[in-house]
Amino acid sequence: xxxxxxxxxxxxxxxxxxxxxxxxxxxxxxxxxxxxxxxxxxxxxxxxxxxxxxxxxxxxxxxxxxxxxxxxxxxxxxxxxxxxxxxxxxxxxxxxxxx
Numbered sequence: 001x002x003x004x005x006x007x008x009x010x011x012x013x014x015x016x017x018x019x020x021x022x023x024x025x026x027x028x029x030x031x032x033x034x035x036x037x038x039x040x041x042x043x044x045x046x047x048x049x050x051x052x053x054x055x056x057x058x059x060x061x062x063x064x065x066x067x068x069x070x071x072x073x074x075x076x077x078x079x080x081x082x083x084x085x086x087x088x089x090x091x092x093x094x095x096x097x098x099x
Contacts, residue, residue, distance in 0.1 A: 028067040028096055034086040045076045055090055063093055 043050045047061035055063075065072045068085045072078050 037087045039083045047079045
């Protein structure tokens with residue numbers, strides 16, 4: 001079991017394994033219809049949850065990092081409350097992935 005410092009957001013949890021998966025560089029183009037989103041407490045440190053809620057696929061967490069490379073650079077720790085990011089539409093993601 002991992003032990004966390006008292007300042008860690010995981011201090012009071014028994015969750016011991018946290019990883020998002022390997023980040024593969026797939027640039028997401030900037031589109032005029034991207035939505036500006038302010039990360040809320042619900043999604044703090046959890047880009048996978050936001051990806052699931054928006055796209056029904058937690059595995060698309062990396063989209064936020066690829067679309068916002070100047071804002072998000074250290075997954076998941078910079079995915080924090082109050083940070084403003086751009087959210088691409090699912091159609092943009094499908095075009096990038098060829099699906």
